[in-house]
Amino acid sequence: MSRLARRIGRIALATTLTITTLAAIAITGLSHSGDETASAASLGAPSPGPGAAARDGQFVVAVVLGRSGSDTADVLAPFDVLASSPDFFVYTIAASADPAVVDGGMSVMPTHTFAEVASGAAPTPDLVVVPAVNSPAAPEEAAAREFIVNQYTAGARILGICAGSRLLAASGVLDGLHATSHWSRIAALKASNPEVSWVTGQRYVQDGRVTTTGGVTSGIPGSLKVIADLAGDAEATRVGESIGYPGWKLDAPTAMPVRSFGFEDAAFLLNTAFPWGRPNVAVELRDGVDEIDAAAIFEVYGYSQGATTSALSAKGFVTTGHGLVLKTSTLDGAMPTVVAGELGGAGRPQGFDAAFAQLSRSSSPSVVQSVSKMLEYPIERIEQYAAPLAAQARTPLLLALSLLLAVGVGLLPTVILRRVRRREKARA
Numbered sequence: 001m002s003r004l005a006r007r008i009g010r011i012a013l014a015t016t017l018t019i020t021t022l023a024a025i026a027i028t029g030l031s032h033s034g035d036e037t038a039s040a041a042s043l044g045a046p047s048p049g050p051g052a053a054a055r056d057g058q059f060v061v062a063v064v065l066g067r068s069g070s071d072t073a074d075v076l077a078p079f080d081v082l083a084s085s086p087d088f089f090v091y092t093i094a095a096s097a098d099p100a101v102v103d104g105g106m107s108v109m110p111t112h113t114f115a116e117v118a119s120g121a122a123p124t125p126d127l128v129v130v131p132a133v134n135s136p137a138a139p140e141e142a143a144a145r146e147f148i149v150n151q152y153t154a155g156a157r158i159l160g161i162c163a164g165s166r167l168l169a170a171s172g173v174l175d176g177l178h179a180t181s182h183w184s185r186i187a188a189l190k191a192s193n194p195e196v197s198w199v200t201g202q203r204y205v206q207d208g209r210v211t212t213t214g215g216v217t218s219g220i221p222g223s224l225k226v227i228a229d230l231a232g233d234a235e236a237t238r239v240g241e242s243i244g245y246p247g248w249k250l251d252a253p254t255a256m257p258v259r260s261f262g263f264e265d266a267a268f269l270l271n272t273a274f275p276w277g278r279p280n281v282a283v284e285l286r287d288g289v290d291e292i293d294a295a296a297i298f299e300v301y302g303y304s305q306g307a308t309t310s311a312l313s314a315k316g317f318v319t320t321g322h323g324l325v326l327k328t329s330t331l332d333g334a335m336p337t338v339v340a341g342e343l344g345g346a347g348r349p350q351g352f353d354a355a356f357a358q359l360s361r362s363s364s365p366s367v368v369q370s371v372s373k374m375l376e377y378p379i380e381r382i383e384q385y386a387a388p389l390a391a392q393a394r395t396p397l398l399l400a401l402s403l404l405l406a407v408g409v410g411l412l413p414t415v416i417l418r419r420v421r422r423r424e425k426a427r428a
Contacts, residue, residue, distance in 0.1 A: 054089035054123050059230050061090040062117070062125035064148065065100035065110055066133030066167070067140045072102040072302075073216050073295040073375075074131030074161040076324070080291035081223040082129075083322035084239045087231040092324065093117065093125075095143040099327045104283075104298030105311040109325040114147040127226065128156050132163035132182075137170040145171040152209070159226055160212040161219035168212070169193040177207040182215040183259040184374075201258040203376070214256070215376035216299065217352060220245045220292075221254075243292070244351070246378040259373055267363075268370035271305035279362070280308045284337040285318045285328055293341035294320060296355035303374045306363045312337060352377050360384035 054060050061082050063075055075092070083090040091111035094100045099107035112122035128151050133141055148171045152158055160168045165181035168174050169189060178197040181189055190198050199205045204213040204222035213222035220243060228236035233250055240248050261269075283297050301307045311328040318326050331337070343354035356379050360368050365384065372379040 057087075058089040059087060059126045060123045061088050061127045061129060062093045062112070062151070063090065063129040064131065064144055064167075065092055065094040065102075065108055066131070066135075066144055067095055067100070068133050068135035068138060069101045069103065070108075070134075071132040071162065071216070071299075072104050072106065073292075073299040074164060074219060075102055075108060076291040076295035076320075077217065078129045078131075078159065078161055078219050078223045079324065080322065081220055081239060081243060082127075082227065083291075084242060085227055085231060085235055087235060088127075088227070089123070090322070091122070093122070093147070103302055104309050105329065106285075106298070107327040109317075109327060114143055117147070118150075124154070125151055125156050127230070128152070128158050129223075130158060130160045130164040130167055132161065133167055136167035141167065141170075148173060156209070157226065157230075158210045159219075159222060160210070161222070162213060162216050165189065165212045168210070169196055173210065174212075177210055178205050179207065179210065179212040180205040180214055181212065182374075183376075184215075184261070201255055203254045203256055205254075215259075215374060216303075217245070217375050217377040221248055221252075224248065224250075244349070246353075246381055256376065259376075264366060265370045265373075267366040268305065268374075271367065278305075278307050280310060282310050282312055282337040284331060284339045285311060285313045285326060286339065286341070287318050288321050289318060289341045290350070291320050291322060291324060292351045293354075294326065296350075296352045297338065297340055297343070297358065299375065300352065300355040300359050300371055303371045304359055304363055304367050306359075306367060353382050356382050357384060360386075 063079050064070075065075065079090055079092070082088045092100075092108055093112045093114060094110035095114055097110055097113055099109055101107050116122035117124060128148060130148060133144070135141060144167065148158065148168065152173050158168065158173060160174075160179070160181075163182045163185050165174065165179055166185065166189065168179070169192070174193070174196045176195065178199055180186070180199045180202050183200065186198050186200055189196070202214060203218040204211055204225055206225065211222055211226060213219045224236050224240045224243070224245075227239055228250060237250055240250065281297070281301055285294055298309050298311070301309050311326070312331040313326075313328040314331050316328060316330040318328065320326060338358065341350055343350060343358050348354065352375070356368060356372065356377070359371065360382075368379065368384060
């Protein structure tokens with residue numbers, strides 16, 4: 001009986017050590033994935049300056065930049081959509097004039113500061129766009145929360161993009177309202193902010209002067225809805241056709257499938273848990289680049305967790321088509337790059353269509369599908385490519401090696417015990 005108990009104990013110990021080791025590897029990988037965002041290393045990016053003044057009759061839009069880091073597409077896509085209409089005067093705003101970090105190795109140079117709006121040195125916004133920020137309830141975002149509350153109290157409309165609803169919820173603006181967010185955030189938001197009526201399965205939700213959108217690219221239909229409300233259906237239709245969001249129409253239903261993580265996301269989760277050996281995609285930005293084109297490639301690769309990205313430009317900064325100044329690292333002429341806005345060749349669709357096609361060249365179809373679900377971007381019309389098997393084998397190989405290591409650690413006490421017993425027998 002004691003022999004059986006010892007055997008069960010050894011099996012239990014080996015199993016515990018194996019599971020613990022594998023979990024430790026995965027946790028280390030997850031932590032590494034969260035921290036692996038390159039920063040823009042160049043210096044000397046110019047301030048965008050005051051720029052042109054808003055014309056009479058234009059709606060003034062302030063796109064908030066967080067101090068803790070903001071989501072790239074949450075900032076750039078609504079900026080692109082709204083600035084595409086001459087009825088809107090759009091600028092970025094932050095707590096200070098310092099470069100504001102966004103995902104993908106870029107920073108945005110703010111046009112104005114919160115203090116400039118308070119003093120009258122910057123135009124008071126009719127609409128405040130709130131993207132996802134990394135630490136919405138942290139002290140470093142207190143100035144952003146105060147600005148949002150002050151503008152809302154003064155009568156401004158609010159457009160929350162994706163998980164920007166976390167910053168809105170932390171500011172108290174959503175209390176008593178219906179709102180939505182990225183599908184992966186809603187369960188936590190229901191627990192932390194029960195005073196908000198959280199809605200799932202909608203591209204955007206409008207309650208009074210507050211519009212909130214679902215995941216990432218749902219901010220594009222949400223922005224077009226705001227254009228329709230403020231500038232009219234005809235202008236929203238014109239801008240929407242130029243943007244080309246898949247399936248968008250002014251009267252299209254806002255309902256979409258309620259999402260959740262499933263077995264089909266296994267490859268994406270493996271990319272997240274085993275980040276070692278990821279390739280780096282060097283993305284070159286050039287003056288005049290469309291803001292959605294600039295954001296899409298970083299967003300798609302960032303959500304795939306299958307590669308890191310670095311933003312490069314000839315001077316270390318670029319000015320986009322609608323006047324945003326983006327700070328990047330300086331281009332090394334010897335480094336192969338993909339050029340944002342020129343993926344797949346001249347005359348081909350760009351933006352998220354081109355970014356997903358590019359991703360399919362280096363990732364499995366299941367990863368592409370998972371990213372489309374995370375970004376809420378329909379990919380049925382996108383031409384996909386077959387990635388080389390070597391490109392798809394990195395994470396399965398890392399998983400296999402991790403399992404071997406974990407099993408080895410689990411068996412280590414048994415191996416040591418057997419060696420000790422052999423030595424004892426040899427001495428006897």
